[in-house]
Amino acid sequence: MDLSKPLAYRMRPKTLEDYVGQEHILGKDKILYRTIQADRLSSIILWGPPGCGKTSLARVISETTKYKFKRINAVTAGVGDIKDAIAEASNLMLNPSGKCILFIDEIHRFNKLQQDALLPYVENGTVILIGATTENPYFEVNKALISRSMVVKLEPLTTENIYEILKKSLVSEEGLASYKIKIEDETLRKIAETANGDVRTALNGLEVAVLTTKVNKDGVIEITPEIAKDSVQNRKAIFDKNGDSHYDNISAFIKSMRGSDPDATVFYLARALNGGEDPMFLARRIVISAAEDVGMANPNALVVATSAMNAVHMVGMPEARIILSEAAIYNATSPKSNCSYNAINKALDDVKNKDTGEVPMHIRNAVAEGMEQFGYHEGYKYPHDYPGHYVEQQYLPDKMLGTKYYIEDDTIKKDK
Numbered sequence: 001m002d003l004s005k006p007l008a009y010r011m012r013p014k015t016l017e018d019y020v021g022q023e024h025i026l027g028k029d030k031i032l033y034r035t036i037q038a039d040r041l042s043s044i045i046l047w048g049p050p051g052c053g054k055t056s057l058a059r060v061i062s063e064t065t066k067y068k069f070k071r072i073n074a075v076t077a078g079v080g081d082i083k084d085a086i087a088e089a090s091n092l093m094l095n096p097s098g099k100c101i102l103f104i105d106e107i108h109r110f111n112k113l114q115q116d117a118l119l120p121y122v123e124n125g126t127v128i129l130i131g132a133t134t135e136n137p138y139f140e141v142n143k144a145l146i147s148r149s150m151v152v153k154l155e156p157l158t159t160e161n162i163y164e165i166l167k168k169s170l171v172s173e174e175g176l177a178s179y180k181i182k183i184e185d186e187t188l189r190k191i192a193e194t195a196n197g198d199v200r201t202a203l204n205g206l207e208v209a210v211l212t213t214k215v216n217k218d219g220v221i222e223i224t225p226e227i228a229k230d231s232v233q234n235r236k237a238i239f240d241k242n243g244d245s246h247y248d249n250i251s252a253f254i255k256s257m258r259g260s261d262p263d264a265t266v267f268y269l270a271r272a273l274n275g276g277e278d279p280m281f282l283a284r285r286i287v288i289s290a291a292e293d294v295g296m297a298n299p300n301a302l303v304v305a306t307s308a309m310n311a312v313h314m315v316g317m318p319e320a321r322i323i324l325s326e327a328a329i330y331n332a333t334s335p336k337s338n339c340s341y342n343a344i345n346k347a348l349d350d351v352k353n354k355d356t357g358e359v360p361m362h363i364r365n366a367v368a369e370g371m372e373q374f375g376y377h378e379g380y381k382y383p384h385d386y387p388g389h390y391v392e393q394q395y396l397p398d399k400m401l402g403t404k405y406y407i408e409d410d411t412i413k414k415d416k
Contacts, residue, residue, distance in 0.1 A: 156197025
């Protein structure tokens with residue numbers, strides 16, 4: 001093993017037994033484990049966050065099946081690289097087994113043309129495709145490729161998984177066994193916890209700590225909690241403002257406001273801000289929630305939300321976090337009614353799909369002289385001329401008479 005390579009690279013597992021984590025897909029009774037062991041592998045898409053073991057799993061599959069392994073990265077590769085890989089896989093002199101795993105890292109970065117170029121060779125079995133992606137493949141990968149592949153979702157590694165790998169790295173010849181290292185279990189667990197599911201971050205942090213700490217008089221490298229903290233820095237946030245986690249987090253934020261949970265609301269707001277989300281995007285979502293979810297149960301929520309959006313625009317971060325928090329909590333703790341939301345949706349559906357008739361003549365304006373003779377405005381009753389500023393008259397077209405769009409729910413009725 002070349003010890004000049006990064007620790008995360010050296011500690012990659014070589015067999016399924018070495019692989020740590022992802023028990024939900026690699027347990028001995030699980031379909032992927034049985035498929036690999038039976039050598040009945042078909043194309044798969046590995047979907048999961050950074051550092052959860054996608055590339056390592058692809059390597060383990062290759063070692064287990066003994067197929068030729070060819071790796072390309074979608075960031076730098078083009079159609080020419082795909083054709084070269086296919087030609088190599090098809091060449092029996094270079095690939096006597098006739099079977100080849102083509103591993104494409106970050107496959108979501110391939111455009112449609114590049115993904116289409118793979119289809120015939122995946123279809124006829126020239127290559128077994130293993131694609132790795134941090135993005136939702138159902139959005140980012142060609143549907144034809146998806147239909148020919150097994151989509152496997154990998155989860156972030158647990159703190160216990162990462163701790164186990166760190167412990168192994170301290171005694172492994174491929175890892176750090178050549179160093180005399182002293183580190184408390186609690187400190188090692190803190191490194192694992194700070195990595196937040198990304199084993200690469202944890203291993204890189206541990207390696208930095210070892211390589212930058214002076215050997216003491218006994219020839220030992222002692223990794224204190226302070227050294228570990230400096231080496232790993234802040235807890236890694238599982239959030240990509242341009243990726244799948246963006247949609248998951250904003251969905252959770254909105255649903256928490258709608259569900260009247262202020263603690264969850266602030267948590268997902270903090271997660272978004274920490275991940276670099278645009279504060280104005282968050283402010284707009286709060287405005288929408290005020291109208292859609294709080295609605296007529298507390299119309300002041302819309303006033304608060306729009307004021308907050310203006311304030312966020314004027315003030316900016318970091319103080320904008322306070323404004324966003326106040327507005328989001330106001331929504332979360334307000335009574336809720338979606339009757340306005342339901343009303344406009346039903347009305348839009350009717351005007352798009354029904355013959356809704358004409359505006360009644362008496363509520364049309366006679367905007368030019370002579371229009372009165374055709375019935376414009378004739379018979380209109382001015383409500384302010386009547387007691388209580390109300391008089392009953394027809395407003396809906398004849399064809400829509402009796403239709404109810406705004407139906408007050410119990411929340412509004414209780415407040416009246």
